[in-house]
Amino acid sequence: MGDSLLSFGKIHIPKLDREIDQFIKSQATEAHLLDSMSYSLAAGGKKLRPLLLLGTIAFFNGQITRGAYQVAGALEMIHTYSLIHDDLPAMDNDELRRGKPTNHIVYGEGLAILAGDGLLTEAFHLVAEAELAAELKVSLLQRLARYAGTQGMIGGQVADIEGESQQLDLPALQSVHRRKTGALIKFAVEAGLLISHQEQQISDQMQIYAENFGIAFQIKDDLLDVIGDETVIGKKTGMDQALNKSTYTSLLGVEGAKVALEDHCQVAMSALEE
Ligand code: GRG
Numbered sequence: 001m002g003d004s005l006l007s008f009g010k011i012h013i014p015k016l017d018r019e020i021d022q023f024i025k026s027q028a029t030e031a032h033l034l035d036s037m038s039y040s041l042a043a044g045g046k047k048l049r050p051l052l053l054l055g056t057i058a059f060f061n062g063q064i065t066r067g068a069y070q071v072a073g074a075l076e077m078i079h080t081y082s083l084i085h086d087d088l089p090a091m092d093n094d095e096l097r098r099g100k101p102t103n104h105i106v107y108g109e110g111l112a113i114l115a116g117d118g119l120l121t122e123a124f125h126l127v128a129e130a131e132l133a134a135e136l137k138v139s140l141l142q143r144l145a146r147y148a149g150t151q152g153m154i155g156g157q158v159a160d161i162e163g164e165s166q167q168l169d170l171p172a173l174q175s176v177h178r179r180k181t182g183a184l185i186k187f188a189v190e191a192g193l194l195i196s197h198q199e200q201q202i203s204d205q206m207q208i209y210a211e212n213f214g215i216a217f218q219i220k221d222d223l224l225d226v227i228g229d230e231t232v233i234g235k236k237t238g239m240d241q242a243l244n245k246s247t248y249t250s251l252l253g254v255e256g257a258k259v260a261l262e263d264h265c266q267v268a269m270s271a272l273e274e
Contacts, residue, residue, distance in 0.1 A: 005051070005055075008051065008054075008055060008058070009047065009051055012050075012051065012054050012064070012069075013047055013051075015069050016047065016050050016054075016069050016072055016073055016076065017041075017042075018069075019066070019069045019070050019072075019073040019126075020041060020073040020076065020077060020126075021038070021041075023070070023073065023122065023125075023126050023129075024037055024038065024041075024077075024118075024119075024122060027122055027125065028118075032107070032111060033111065033114060033115060033118055035107070036103060036106075036107040036111050036112065036114075036115035037080075037115045037118055037119055039103060039106060039107070039115075040080050040083065040084050040097075040103050040115065040119075041076070041077070041080050041119075043097065043098050043100050044098045044099075044100070045076070045079070045080065045083075045098065047076060048217075049072075049075045049076060049079055049184050049185060049187075049188045050072035050073065050075050050076045050188070051072075052185065052188040052189060052192070052213075053068070053071065053072045053075060053187075053188040053189070053191050053192045053195075054068060054069075054072050054192065055192070056188065056189050056191075056192025056193060056196070057192045057195055057196045059192075060192075060193070060196045060198045060201070061196075062192075062195065062196025062197070062198070063196075065131065065132075065195075066130075066131045067130045067131040067132035067195065068192075068195050070126055070127065070129075070130035070131065070132075071126075071127055071130055071132070071140055071191055071195065072188075072191075073126060074123035074124070074126040074127045074130075074144070075123070075144075075184065075187060075188060075191070077119040077120070077122060077123040077126070078119070078120060078123045078144070078148050078153075078184065079184060080119055081115075081116040081117070081118075081119035081120040081123070082116075082148075082153060082157075082184075083097060084102075084103045084104075084112055084115055084116040084119070085112075085113070085116045086157070087102040087103065087104065087112075088104055088109060088112060088113065089104070089109065091157075091161075103115060103116075120148075123144070124141060124144065124145075127140055127141055127144060128141065132195070136194060136195070139194055140191055140194060140195075143187055143190055143191065143194075144187060144191075147183040147184060147186060147187040148183065148184065148187070151179070152179050152183030152184075153179060153180055153181075153183045153184060155179050156176050156177065156178070156179025156180025156181070156182075156183065157180050159175070159176045159179065159180070160176045160180050163176055163245070163246060164245055167246055168246035168251075169251070170251055170252075172246075173246050173247075173248065173251060174215060177214065177215060177218040178211065178214065178215070181214055181217060181218045181221075182210070182211060182214025182215065182217075182218070183214075185210055185213055185214040185217065186207075186210040186211065186214065188210075189206060189209065189210040189213075190202055190206075190210070193206065205271045205272075205274045206271070208267065208268070208271040209268050209271040209272045212264040212265070212267045212268035212271065213264075213268045215264045216261055216264040216265050216268060218248065219248045219257050219260055219261040219264065220261055222247040222248040222249045222257060223248070223249060223254065223257050223258065223261065225247070225249070226249045226254060227254060248260060
């Protein structure tokens with residue numbers, strides 16, 4: 001599984017990077033803005049979300065066309081913007097991400113904010129100009145706005161910040177992460193289905209798969225925060241622990257979180273098999 005994901009990545013990541021690079025270069029008018037956007041895009045992310053989108057297409061034997069890479073690229077641009085803004089002094093105030101200085105440390109806060117804004121805006125521009133049918137693009141843009149926007153990732157981030165001052169129970173924590181982390185993962189799966197003309201597959205089972213994948217991803221992130229492996233997520237300061245924030249490990253303990261991780265992976269796999 002790990003090997004096949006690696007070889008899938010080796011084939012598709014260069015094509016994905018080319019689409020993103022080409023597009024932002026064609027749009028950027030200011031050299032420093034382009035540098036700042038490119039710095040975070042090239043900082044060594046796993047490209048999990050675009051690979052999940054492309055993998056969903058491959059799973060249904062769809063063709064991975066240029067349009068698919070463009071939408072997958074837009075998704076990575078939105079993810080990258082969210083990390084740049086999340087690291088800012090006004091949010092998590094992190095100096096390192098993926099083992100490298102964060103965007104605002106290198107380029108200053110003002111340019112980091114604008115690089116994030118640029119990536120977010122140009123992501124929608126890229127989908128709008130993608131080599132796909134107009135009707136499909138409208139549907140993708142609507143979903144992208146819903147999942148990245150106030151009902152999705154942004155709403156989840158706000159709920160996460162507000163939750164720092166109180167003890168959350170498990171359903172409340174899941175609601176935060178369903179939006180903050182899970183929404184873009186859900187977009188990856190749904191966009192892959194739409195692009196491969198499998199609309200009817202946006203079914204309960206695929207929703208269950210995407211949601212449980214998202215929760216499992218977050219539990220793993222919380223576990224890594226406690227038991228380590230800095231190379232995987234790349235930014236580990238133990239900040240959540242320091243803030244006494246509710247996490248899966250603080251609510252369930254390390255062993256409980258490992259069991260929950262296994263459970264969510266199982267549910268996701270069963271839904272996929274169905
Ligand atoms: C600022 C609008 C706004 C949103 C921020 C997603 C998010 C919301 C913040 C990221 C903070 C964080 C550490 C969340 C936990 C899970 C997560 C999204 C980890 C990072 O994703 P990876 O591991 O990152 O896919 P790479 O580095 O591989 O790209």
